[in-house]
Amino acid sequence: MRNQQAGSTQKGYRRIIPSMTALLQFESVARLNSFTLAAKELGVTQAAVSKQIKVLEENIGVQLFQRLHRSIYLTEGGETLFAIISESLQKIASGFDQITQGSDKRELVLGSTATFSHCRIMPRLASLSETLPHIRLRLATQMFTGNLRTPDFDLDVRFGNGEWDDGHALLLFEEEVFPVCSPAWLARNPIPLSLDELAGAGLLDADATSEGWVTWQSWFKDEGVNLAGLKYNLRCSLYTDAVQAALNGYGVALGWGRMVEHFIDAGTLVRLEPFVVRPKDAYYLVVPHGHCVNPDVLAIAQWLQVKTQAVQVQEIAE
Missing domain, CATH: 1.10.10.10 (Winged helix-like DNA-binding domain superfamily/Winged helix DNA-binding domain)
Structure with missing residues (x-):
């Protein structure tokens, strides 16, 4: 029958x-x-x-x-x-x-830049099995946002204005950018009290990327000043290298708040007040056309939004 x-x-x-x-x-x-x-x-x-x-x-x-x-x-x-x-x-x-993997878990491919993967996803992996026990995550990490527009992702994280023609964007969070250093650096150096003092404080810089990230030069410009005599201790191609150098007490880096909050909560980085720039763009989770905004997608978005518990993280994964 x-x-x-x-x-x-x-x-x-x-x-x-x-x-x-x-x-x-x-x-x-x-x-x-x-x-x-x-x-x-x-x-x-x-x-x-x-x-x-x-x-x-x-x-x-x-x-x-x-x-x-x-x-x-x-x-x-x-x-x-x-x-x-x-x-x-x-x-x-x-x-x-x-069937082929012999697992009851569904694989979900999440695309992001290396910075987002290292600084936002990795610190949250321990809670993934609790949040989404039926999902097996596969990370597709790229260097820059421009590489993310590929049909091979189920979801991808982008920094921008939320208007893309290849998918539906869910707001994850807005950002703010401020100086950060290690407690060890702060113990050896006076606290910068002005932008002029900050400019000479031994800066750690990273190249601007297609992600829309800023350098120290553009950060000071957004603060309303043009300073030609910036003192750099180190300049890097990758933002994660600049943060690692700050963790090692080598100078002052630009801290993208959502990327370094677990370091600040753990006490391995210190935010230098009151300096801050708030970019117009924000982070979004993009669901490509043809994929549904289902409960799993919303759970992934929430998982990426929630703060991690403070842990003693000493270095960024390579």
Whole structure:
């Protein structure tokens, strides 16, 4: 009886659902926003992909793509179909992953920059199994925000204005930037009481990135002063190196509040008052189009927002 019901359902699906090949090719074109890239991903010709999409549009009687001279974009019907197919394929992929890995946990790919991963995610890993016991996290860490716009992530963290055309953005938190140093450095040096004194205090700088992060020069400019004679003890390509140098008592670094709060809570870094700059941009959790803002996504967002308990962290993971 069960086989008869399955066969009947299967025939019913075949009458309703067009070619699965066409649906898979449509998903690839919509995700990559390109017939050429989809053909390359699928290992077929562009003409074959175009033919499948045309047949699919004829079968359902709806135009799925608006075709321009050098670009394409989804129509309203295309957006609806893409959301349905992407969610369904995600569930199927998760099911295969559970079966092949022999685990009842679902893998979730979270993209972020190296700084966010090291300074915000790593200190929270201990609480992940309590927050999301059914999720196995895979971190896809990139150097800069510009690398994050990839279809391979389930979620990614970005710093910006929250307006991206490839997904829905959930606000995580706003930021503030202020000077930080170690207690050891503070014991050897006078507390800077003015911006002029701070400028000569032995600064630890990191290069500006596509993430919109500031250098000491731009930080002082935001404070309303242009100081040419900044005294640097060390300049780094990576922000995590500047923070590590501050932890080792080598000078004063710019502390991005949400990135260094666990160091401050643990007492390994000290915030120098009252200096502070509050950027206009903020951190967001971006859910790519075709993925649902479900309870797991909201739980991940909350997990990233909550402060960690103070622990004695002596260094940043490499």
